Amino acid sequence: QNILKTSLIGNDVRYYSELESTNSTAREIAPSASEGTVVLAETQKNGRGRMGTEWQSVPGGLWLSLILKPSIPLENLSKVTLVAGIAVANTLRNMGVDAHIKWPNDVLVKGKKICGILTEVSAEIGKVDYVVLGIGINVNVKLPDLKDDIRRDSTSIANEIGKPIDRTSFLASLLYELEQQYIRFKTRQFAEIVDEWINLSDTIGRNVKVTTPIKLIEGKAVGITEKGALVVLDKNNKKHEIIAGNCRYSD
Ligand code: BTN
Numbered sequence: 001q002n003i004l005k006t007s008l009i010g011n012d013v014r015y016y017s018e019l020e021s022t023n024s025t026a027r028e029i030a031p032s033a034s035e036g037t038v039v040l041a042e043t044q045k046n047g048r049g050r051m052g053t054e055w056q057s058v059p060g061g062l063w064l065s066l067i068l069k070p071s072i073p074l075e076n077l078s079k080v081t082l083v084a085g086i087a088v089a090n091t092l093r094n095m096g097v098d099a100h101i102k103w104p105n106d107v108l109v110k111g112k113k114i115c116g117i118l119t120e121v122s123a124e125i126g127k128v129d130y131v132v133l134g135i136g137i138n139v140n141v142k143l144p145d146l147k148d149d150i151r152r153d154s155t156s157i158a159n160e161i162g163k164p165i166d167r168t169s170f171l172a173s174l175l176y177e178l179e180q181q182y183i184r185f186k187t188r189q190f191a192e193i194v195d196e197w198i199n200l201s202d203t204i205g206r207n208v209k210v211t212t213p214i215k216l217i218e219g220k221a222v223g224i225t226e227k228g229a230l231v232v233l234d235k236n237n238k239k240h241e242i243i244a245g246n247c248r249y250s251d
Contacts, residue, residue, distance in 0.1 A: 003172045006179040008036040009066065020046040023120055023134040026065035030122065030130040035069040038175070047136065050118055051246055056150050060140035060158075062167060066133040066178065070186065074123045077131065078228035078243055081105050081119045082197050083185045084133050087177040088115050089200045094173065097160050100202040103221065103230050103247050107137075108202070112155040114138050137174075140164040194224045203247065208232060212245035221247075 004010045012034060019025050019041040026039040041063050047055035057063045070080065085105035092099035092107065092114070099107050099114065107115035118134040138156035146154055158164045185193060198204050203221050210217045210232060219234035229241040 003169065005172060005176045006036075009179040009182065010036060010038050010175040012037040014039045016041045018043050018045065020044065021048050021134075022063055022065040023048060023118055023132050026067050026132040026134070027120060027122070030067045030132060033067050035067065036179075037067040039065045039067075040171075048118060048134070049116055055116060055118075055136055056146055057136065058141055058145045060138075060142060060145075060156075060164075062135070062137045062139045062171060062174075064135055064171075066135070068131045068133060068182065070128060070131065070182075072128050074121065074126045074128055075227060077119065077121055077128065078104065079185065079190060079193070080131055080133065081117060082224070082228050083181045083193060084117050084119070084135065084178065086193065086196055086200060087181040088117070088135065088137065088174065090181075091170070091174045091177045092157070094177075095157075095161070095165070095170075097157060099200070101197065101200050102249075103201065103203040103208075104244070109155050109160055113153055114155050114157065114160070135174075139167050139170060190226060190228075194226075194228075197224060203230070203249075206249050207251040209248045209250050210240075210242050210245045211248075212242055217242060217245075218250065 021044050022039045022041050044057035044063050047057035049055040085101040088107045089099040089101050099109055102108050105117040106113055115137040120132045122129040140158045141156040143151050206221055208221045217232050217240045219232040222233050223231040229243045232240045
């Protein structure tokens with residue numbers, strides 16, 4: 001039975017009971033796969049998080065990667081990431097879970113992580129070939145199954161609403177939201193997306209410590225640029241535009 005309400009995303013769904021990482025498999029098949037292909041696994045043996053971290057992928061979660069082929073310059077990649085965060089947060093809010101986005105794209109409920117997004121790209125001469133959008137959502141994950149240090153800062157949908165949910169209909173809603181947001185990304189002004197992201201985010205206005213591959217920036221998060229970068233004002237009122245990094249709240 002096809003319960004998908006989408007016309008692009010999820011036209012081709014590759015389902016596996018176990019993979020090393022859905023992102024790795026998606027990257028392998030991406031050159032020949034059509035846009036919107038979804039790679040899904042019940043568990044991952046080597047789930048990958050941002051900045052080289054491990055992503056614990058136990059049964060009950062939704063571990064998936066989406067192959068997109070937008071014709072955008074590489075510098076616009078972080079916009080796609082923001083769009084994905086909006087789609088996940090909206091899907092959760094539609095079911096009554098009070099989700100917020102922490103820059104760049106962690107989705108949190110009451111300050112605890114419920115979803116992580118890992119965007120990987122293949123690009124030539126600055127133009128995107130394909131994007132693999134890896135999304136990990138702790139849908140029916142049982143928190144005791146998580147390692148101590150991960151469990152402390154994590155939650156799951158089942159934990160928030162008090163019972164497990166139907167993962168297939170959740171997936172259908174998520175793919176629908178992703179498609180709506182992706183269409184909007186391709187057809188509308190990015191400023192519209194920035195506005196929605198700011199409404200869904202709990203990062204703007206907070207004091208943050210952002211680690212980038214080259215430095216640590218401390219200050220107040222004040223906005224998002226047209227390119228999708230986070231704007232941080234440091235104590236000397238110097239403005240930093242950060243395109244990629246890891247953010248911690250310091251208040
Ligand atoms: C993070 O918050 O660090 C990002 C986590 C991303 C996890 C997902 S699960 C599906 C996909 N496959 C992976 O190996 N990682 C992403």
